[in-house]
Amino acid sequence: MPSSLLEVCPACGRRQFTAETILWPELLDDWKLSPGEVDYINLQQGFSCVSCKNNLRSMTLAAAVTRAFGFDGSLEHLCARNSAIRQLTVIEMNP
Ligand SMILES: [Zn+2]
Known part of the structure; x- marks a missing residue:
């Protein structure tokens, strides 16, 4: 598993990951x-974040949302700082 795949989790902002087969x-x-x-x-x-447990697929979706808002931090921080995002509805096909 490439250790340089991600430095920071796009969902929670933590820096520890795990990789399982x-x-x-x-x-x-x-x-x-x-x-x-x-x-x-x-x-x-x-491949997942040790803190929030999101896998790479979910972390990629989190990064897409933050980028859509032009935000450079994690999805967790975006939600904490932007009340408008709390009004959005997200369809999750694979909870
Ligand atoms: Zn995380």
């Missing part, structure tokens, strides 16, 4: 994934 051998056999696909899915779903 989430695909198990039987599933790999069933799905017949290539090594590159396995690495991609393990990174997308298994």
Whole structure:
């Protein structure tokens, strides 16, 4: 796992991450994934923030929201400082 993938969590602003292998051998056999696909899915779903537990996919969504508001900090700080964002509705397909 690349340690330089993220320096700061876009969701909470903390700096500690963990990486877990989430695909198990039987599933790999069933799905017949290539090594590159396995690495991609393990990174997308298994790399997460130790503090807020968001995985890379969710952290990417948090970064997209902060950038849409032109905010340079975490989503947590954006929500704390911007009352207008609390009026937004977010559709989360995979809670
Ligand atoms: Zn976090």
